[in-house]
Amino acid sequence: MNFTTTPIAGLVVIEPKIWRDNRGEFLETYNEDLFKENGVDQHFVQDNQSLSQRGSLRGLHAQASPNAQGKLVRVISGRVMDVAVDIRTNSPTFGQTFHIELNAADAKMLWIPVGFLHGFIALEDHTIFAYKVTAKYDKASEIGVRYDDPAFNIQWPLGPEELVLSEKDLQLPLLKDIENPF
Numbered sequence: 001m002n003f004t005t006t007p008i009a010g011l012v013v014i015e016p017k018i019w020r021d022n023r024g025e026f027l028e029t030y031n032e033d034l035f036k037e038n039g040v041d042q043h044f045v046q047d048n049q050s051l052s053q054r055g056s057l058r059g060l061h062a063q064a065s066p067n068a069q070g071k072l073v074r075v076i077s078g079r080v081m082d083v084a085v086d087i088r089t090n091s092p093t094f095g096q097t098f099h100i101e102l103n104a105a106d107a108k109m110l111w112i113p114v115g116f117l118h119g120f121i122a123l124e125d126h127t128i129f130a131y132k133v134t135a136k137y138d139k140a141s142e143i144g145v146r147y148d149d150p151a152f153n154i155q156w157p158l159g160p161e162e163l164v165l166s167e168k169d170l171q172l173p174l175l176k177d178i179e180n181p182f
């Protein structure tokens with residue numbers, strides 16, 4: 001299991017070792033000791049999973065304190081472009097985005113600490129996205145920012161005609177129009 005830091009402090013790319021044999025594959029997707037040794041010392045309290053068709057764009061979301069969430073995200077089936085936006089007010093990389101392809105083939109994961117907006121776009125039908133979070137779901141704590149906020153200039157890889165968003169996400173505000181909880 002390899003841990004690689006990113007240009008944005010706190011974001012870590014994790015590449016599990018995949019054991020392959022004549023039956024198929026085995027991999028560890030979480031190991032408390034290895035994660036602690038590599039600076040991700042967290043207590044996860046909930047696992048989530050979503051199924052998306054190609055073009056489904058979920059985000060940009062976060063939860064505010066006291067239910068702010070760190071997220072360990074991965075793809076079980078299909079492919080996504082995953083995006084994390086640093087909105088930690090005092091961060092030297094405030095407003096910077098990090099994107100990475102997550103897919104079932106290489107089973108890469110991304111650790112996203114508290115203080116980031118998170119979203120992804122599914123690049124294939126039947127994309128299953130799975131993630132562990134460090135705080136429970138609390139609808140009242142949810143915040144969201146438009147996926148196309150010009151402040152971030154995220155280059156989503158599919159055209160506008162291919163995007164599938166929830167009514168909720170289509171009506172999200174821009175970051176400048178909300179009180180940033182981080």
Ligand SMILES: Cc1cn([C@H]2C[C@H](O)[C@@H](COP(=O)(O)OP(=O)(O)O[C@H]3O[C@H](C)C(=O)[C@H](O)[C@H]3O)O2)c(=O)[nH]c1=O
Pocket residue numbers: 048050058059061062071118119120137166
């Ligand atoms: C997030 C969540 C949702 N729900 C229920 C409430 C909603 O009626 C339904 C769909 O929720 P939502 O439309 O918020 O699902 P996503 O758009 O995939 O939300 C996620 O999208 C991005 C990628 C994130 O990083 C967040 O984890 C999360 O906000 O599931 C729950 O019961 N528990 C939960 O933890």
